[in-house]
Amino acid sequence: MFLGHFGVGFGAKTLQPRVSLGTLFLAAQLADLVWPTLLLLGVERVRIVPHFTATNAFDFVYYPFTHSLVGELVAGLLLGLAYWLLRRNAGGALLVGLLVPSHWLLDLVVHVPDLPLYPGASPLLGLGMWNHLVATQVIEFALLGLGLWLYMRRTRARNGAGRYGLLVLVVLLALTHVAGLFSPAPASVGALAWGAQVLWLFVPLAYWVDRNREVTGETRPASAPSIS
């Protein structure tokens, strides 16, 4: 899953509007952000098998640290804790912590049975929607659309950067998704892993967009009435 995770990040803004969209993206996509680095380090492994599913060419042979349920729960705990230490916002920290394993639940819908529950000799789970190309696209775009709608209801642009930056962000997400769908299988795991690092760009972009938008329904601290 790709767009769906960002959709969840967008939508989560409704629950804790003080948490930046950049942090929400970081949490919801942490597994896929870290995965390419673990591939490059040889810690996790993937096989490129053209037409492995109707949607992509990836046989995820071994990725228990980024993509097991327990791995994502632990990562969520750590990221939530880090957020709390930095911001002292318990509700925000809880949301950040829960968003990390939300990735596993969403992946569960689309992956073929390759998702472990825990590192080691775990059963592998996956409902396999990736074998249904159209259904996969419907759910990806529906999740992005729903999340975006929630985000736009909860925030409004402060300036052009907030308005057009959001547009650029969404267009780039959709283009990245569609490009992945239509491009041939990567030539090597190294090429895949380096290419996948592009995902990191969406995190600072989301921080920037979010900074140029404001939460609706919240009054700014009123300036002291002037006595004249």
Ligand SMILES: [Zn+2]
């Ligand atoms: Zn994933």
